[in-house]
Amino acid sequence: MQEDYLSALPGELCDAIAANLDNQGVHNLRATCKTLHAKCDRQFAVHHFGVSTFMLTRKSLETLVAFSANSRFAPYIKELRIALTCFPSILKTSCGPDPLTHEEHQALHEIQQGSDGQTTESMSKAVLGSRKNLKRNRRRNYDRHMHDQCTIRKQGVDLQLLSDALGRLPRLETFTVLDRYDMKNMPWGCREVQIGFFPAWGPDGFAYMEEQLSIETREYFHDICAHAVSLALGALSGTKVQLTSLRMAHVPYNTIVAQDSSRSRCATPARTFSEEKFEGLGGVFSKLQEVSLGFYSAAGSDLSIINKPLLAWLPELIRFWESVQVLEIRGKNLEIDTYPFHLLATMVGKGAPLFPRLRALRVSHTKFHVAHLVELVENHTDSLEKLRVHNCDPVQAGFLALMDGLVGAHAMVSLELVEDRMVPLSRWALAGPSTMPRKLAGLKIAVLDIQKTDAVSFQQELRESIEYYDN
Known part of the structure; x- marks a missing residue:
């Protein structure tokens, strides 16, 4: 019998080996013997629970509570993801698509191999009957999930x-x-929602037909997204968690925070999050290093359901984001995407840096007034090192004006301007490609990348680039 040297290694070495494996590799290593099964148990928890994704459903959140109470897995959960799962009524008719399931195909195959005549016809009707029941x-399950999600939201469950x-x-x-599922890391409880397809993950899945959606459906998506903001802030408020990263997708511009816990002015119950809970977020955000906000307009160009004031809650949070x-x-x-930069420019006008330790600013798939972005950069000129602008549409000026505004930024060493969107060509084009790459506004190139190790070299190349593209 061949001697086993791997299981004789110290537990620390076995743990280090498992740390460099993928999920399947960890499974294979743990299945080797009981000794390695025990020595690799920590990495099993890290691989499968280090990043845990859950849905806005009762069953999924109950699973999260069970995991948090498990002393074996809870200490290794470092990133918690909440998917914007929703059940819009527009998808109810999609339950049970027309193609037969694997079991039904197998049943029909058995019928074809069987007897002919009336017996075969009756058996075929039985299969179609089971299809109708399916x-x-x-659809009943879809109704149940739709109403249950509404119930837990209204009751604060x-x-x-x-x-x-x-x-x-x-x-x-x-x-x-x-704002969408990772198909390689599906949310816990997703497969228990037996409606014939994975639940919708929010308004992104309907972007291609946004203009055809009814106002009621748009308001439904808005309420789900607004509730997710209130739910996240309300649950974090007062806890002992100290986050280093906060990432939120589909943040509606008119998310309304209740003035007190006794009433609500929106679809989200006031007890979920109210103004009096802001102070409980001070400790949660005391070590916050990264913030990612993806803003969302409930109706695209139709802003009839967008109420004012917009983003009234954001300044209350920014005061806790000093780190x-x-x-x-x-x-x-x-067009409405210019508002966050307008708001930040208004706040930086008060003098001191808005984010004293800000080192990197990333802007993507949005619109902004160049003057507002330049004002934000100038407010952090002593700390800001990196600026990345990806697939954005500057307003009232081009990227050359933005580059002019970066001249004199004392700490800047990196600038990335990227445009990789495609533009459809004229419908009258009879030959050739139907799309073509877009260019950066005012520069006539798709990518401008200036990477330096010191600010002096960066400023020198920045000036040379401005002179080159200005001619």
């Missing part, structure tokens, strides 16, 4: 479940609100 059951879980996750570092080093702002390239 559709009916899936989701807030209670998420708060209980966060109270048992002292090592949590990152809180994320997802933020990386700030990312994302949008949908809509």
Whole structure:
């Protein structure tokens, strides 16, 4: 019998080996013997629970509470992701698509191999009958999930479940609100939603037909996204968690925070998050280093359901973000996307740096007034080192004006201007490609990348680039 040297290694070495394997590799190593099974148990928890994704459903949040109470897995949950799962009524008719399931194909195959005549016809009708029952059951399940999600939101059950879980996750570092699923890391409880397809992940899945959606459907998506903001802030408020990263997708511009806990002015219950809970976020954000905000307009160009004041809650949070080093702002390239930069420019006009430790600013898929972005950069000229602008549409000026505004930034060493979107060509084109790459506004190139190790070299190349593209 061959001697086993791997299992004789110290537990620290076995743990280090497992740390460099993927999920399947860890499984294979643990299946070798009981000794390695025990020595690799920590990496099993890290691989499968280090980044945990859950949905805005009762069953999924109850699973999160169970994991948080498990002393074997809870200490290794460092990133918690909440997916914007929703059940819009527009998808109810999609339950039980027309193609037969694998079991039904197998049943029809058995019929074809069997007897002919009336017996075969009756058996075929039986299969079609089971198909009808399958559709009916899936639609009933869809109704049940749709109403249950509304119930836990109205009654505050989701807030209670998420708060209980966060109270048992002292090592949590990152809180994320997802705008889409990762098919390689599906949310816990997703496969229990038996409606014939994966639940919708928010308004992104309907972007291609946004203009055809009814106002009621748009308002539904808005309420789900607005509630996710209130739910995240309300559950985090008052906990002992100290986040280093906060990432939120689909943040509506008119998310309304209740003035007190006795009433609500929106679809989200006031007890979920109110103004009196802002102070409880001071300790949660005391070590925050990275913030990513993806803004969302409920109706695209139709702003009839967007109420004012916009983003009234954001300044209340920014005062707790003094330690933020990386700030990312994302949008949908809509006119309303200029508002966050207008708000930040208004706040920086008060003098002191808005984010004293800000080192990197990332802007993607949005619109901004160049003057507002330059004002934000100038407010952090002593600390800001990196600026990345990806697929954005500057307003009232081009990227050359932005580059002019960066002249004199004392700490800047990196500038990335990237445009990789495609533009459809004229419909009258009879030959050749139907799309062509876009160019950076005012520069006639797709990518401008200036990377230096010191600010002096950066400023020199920046001036040379401005002179080159200005001619």
